[in-house]
Amino acid sequence: MPPVAVFNDSSFLTTLDDRDWRSGISEAVKVALIKDASFFDWIEANAQALATRDAATMDYLIHRCAQMHLQHISGGDPFEMGSSRPLDFGHWSAHKLEQLTNFELRHGEAVAIGIAMDSLYSYQLGWITEHDANRILTTLRTLGFSLYQPMLDANNSTGVLKGLAEFREHLGGQLTIMLLEAIGRGVEVHEMNPDLIRQAIATLKEQEQQAQLV
Ligand SMILES: [Zn+2]
Secondary structure (H helix, E strand, O other): OOOOOOOOOHHHHOOOOHHHHHHHHHHHHHHHHHHOHHHHHHHHHHHHHHHOOOHHHHHHHHHHHHHHHHHHHOOOOOOOOOOOOHHHOOHHHHHHHHHHOOOOOOHHHHHHHHHHHHHHHHHHOOOOOHHHHHHHHHHHHHOOOOOOOHHHOHHHHHHHHHHHHHHHHHOOOOOOEEEEEEOOEEEEEOOOOHHHHHHHHHHHHHHHHHHHHO
16 A cells, blocks of 8 residues: 655755765656656756755655655556556666765665766657757756766776666566657656667766866
8 A cells, every 4th residue: 555645854955975965866857857848957957056955945846756756556457567667767767877986876876877878868869859868967066066986997897787687677578768859758668778878988988077177
């Protein structure tokens, strides 16, 4: 049974350090990207305020997420038992990256990287524009996330790519990955090209190195 009620206590948030504060926000970016372009626009416009821990902005973010989650749950598959698991966007690599870094990366930090990778991958397929891919990456960076981690391309990315196979097993045999066909619109695929994944990782690495030179 789904719960009768869920309570959000915003005073709890004040007890979090900056990394944990930020980590929750990547899940909101995820939901906005797959379901609601206007919510993404709002996050993009308020990324700086969220990064500097403005309480009212965070309250609104949580409220919108709760609303969207309620809609999702009342959509008929509260435990995501079907093959479609839209809320897994950005997660196939994130789960693996957490493990590869011995959980040095927080879940939300890994999800931010996973979102960046799968957004770039969607761009490489020609599904979202370069402009939109850059908006997503810039918003994540403004929120304070680092979008590259050395484990991403260690051993020609074999570690991360293993995450794809593990994700397939976790789903019970058939791979279903959520990608983007626009900001605010997710679309499912059943396979991913390892070379394109490596290309997305190379882009993230290059951008990280350029940022450090500035
Ligand atoms: Zn998550």
